[in-house]
Amino acid sequence: MSETLENTEAEAAEQDGYGSGAMAAMGPEMAADPQPVWKALRDETPVLPIDDLPMGGRGVLLTRKEDIMEALRHPEIYSSNMDAVDLKNKRPMIPLQIDPPEHKKFRKLLDPIFAPRKMQAMDDEVATLVNRLIDRFIDDGQVDFAKQFSIPFPSEVFLTLLGLPLEELETFLTMKDGIIRPDHVTGRRYGTKTASEYQQKIADSVYDYFDHVLDEREVERRDDLLSHFLDAEVDGDRLTREDILDICFLFLIAGLDTVTATLDCMFAFLARHPEHRRQLVEDPSLIPNAVEELLRWETPVMGIARVAVAESEISGCPVHPGDQVMVMIGSANTDEAEFPDGDVVRFDRDVNPHIAFGGGIHRCLGSHLARLELRVALREWHKRIPDYEIEPGHTLTYTPGIRSIDHFPMRFTASPA
Ligand code: HEM
Numbered sequence: 001m002s003e004t005l006e007n008t009e010a011e012a013a014e015q016d017g018y019g020s021g022a023m024a025a026m027g028p029e030m031a032a033d034p035q036p037v038w039k040a041l042r043d044e045t046p047v048l049p050i051d052d053l054p055m056g057g058r059g060v061l062l063t064r065k066e067d068i069m070e071a072l073r074h075p076e077i078y079s080s081n082m083d084a085v086d087l088k089n090k091r092p093m094i095p096l097q098i099d100p101p102e103h104k105k106f107r108k109l110l111d112p113i114f115a116p117r118k119m120q121a122m123d124d125e126v127a128t129l130v131n132r133l134i135d136r137f138i139d140d141g142q143v144d145f146a147k148q149f150s151i152p153f154p155s156e157v158f159l160t161l162l163g164l165p166l167e168e169l170e171t172f173l174t175m176k177d178g179i180i181r182p183d184h185v186t187g188r189r190y191g192t193k194t195a196s197e198y199q200q201k202i203a204d205s206v207y208d209y210f211d212h213v214l215d216e217r218e219v220e221r222r223d224d225l226l227s228h229f230l231d232a233e234v235d236g237d238r239l240t241r242e243d244i245l246d247i248c249f250l251f252l253i254a255g256l257d258t259v260t261a262t263l264d265c266m267f268a269f270l271a272r273h274p275e276h277r278r279q280l281v282e283d284p285s286l287i288p289n290a291v292e293e294l295l296r297w298e299t300p301v302m303g304i305a306r307v308a309v310a311e312s313e314i315s316g317c318p319v320h321p322g323d324q325v326m327v328m329i330g331s332a333n334t335d336e337a338e339f340p341d342g343d344v345v346r347f348d349r350d351v352n353p354h355i356a357f358g359g360g361i362h363r364c365l366g367s368h369l370a371r372l373e374l375r376v377a378l379r380e381w382h383k384r385i386p387d388y389e390i391e392p393g394h395t396l397t398y399t400p401g402i403r404s405i406d407h408f409p410m411r412f413t414a415s416p417a
Contacts, residue, residue: 179202296352
């Protein structure tokens, strides 16, 4: 293994206790600058067996796009069921933790709701949310980008979709943070008793929260997603109350932090690369391409999890039932076998088969919503704030796994009103 990776592992393990060996390489240091670590792994151990996962058991870490696609295209061998990810949910989250053939039934129902044209129709509404947030700090010349923009924005979009008042923002944030990062909230390492108990308490409260809102919608339907779920049918079957709760649980963890992290990664990149930023200010028609290219380069969701449910092998490495399979999509997106100039960020890249939204049957259901949010945020922001930088002297800290930045002080010069 390369020196770069060994150093990163040692430092991350010491600072954060993320376990030993290769898993330590997935700590905060690596999250700040992942591309060199991906390259070292691809060059030297593209299929890396790990005997001592921090959560126990064995695993294998994949970094080449070809191997990754092999795993994602075979859910009958590499499952995303409840053994792959445990977020203290009572039942499988729908549709992520459902295997085929049942998975298809749920996507058939959910895909049309998040279809590109439906999402596009929300452009004005989403732009209003963006501008309302910017209004609050535009006169200050400085902002904590995370606290004042990237964290509240996706939650507000989701509250709007669900037909819930924006005043529910704090409740939403408490629920998603409690499940995704109980370690941050409790100050105890992920997986410790205190963090796990807190995570369990919050997970239980999520079911109660949505159950209560659904009771209200049973009495009086509205023009919102939850009312839609109550009446939706697939092949003549209605969704049960438990189905709807299991969908809502997943939405809360899949649809908020991901967009926050993507905005953090994109704006950190643009703050550090004024020449790229200027391209977007001068020619906003580049924004859709820039969104794809920054999703590729930054890949905010660095990896996704599978568990083997059958004997198999990947590029000669045996995989046994129960093994964790860690699929590093960030590495696939910079794999030189797929992207010969993959280490160059180019907003004029016209063919961009990145897998930042995953691949195979579980490819992101919300990708069109996410793209809308990202494009509108970049468009409205750069109209009003074309010039910005990270607060001089401040080093951004990225969270591992999903690369968000909790504290992101920024200085800016606004356009004349
Ligand atoms: C830029 C933002 C986003 C990124 C980078 C992202 C990334 C991903 C990835 C990598 C997966 C695959 C997970 C796996 O295979 O294990 C996924 C699945 C999923 N995402 Fe997203 N996501 C984003 C936004 C959203 C939004 C806004 C929603 C809201 C509806 C959403 C809902 C889902 C759902 C429901 C799945 C599971 C799909 C299935 O199992 O069939 N995501 N996402």
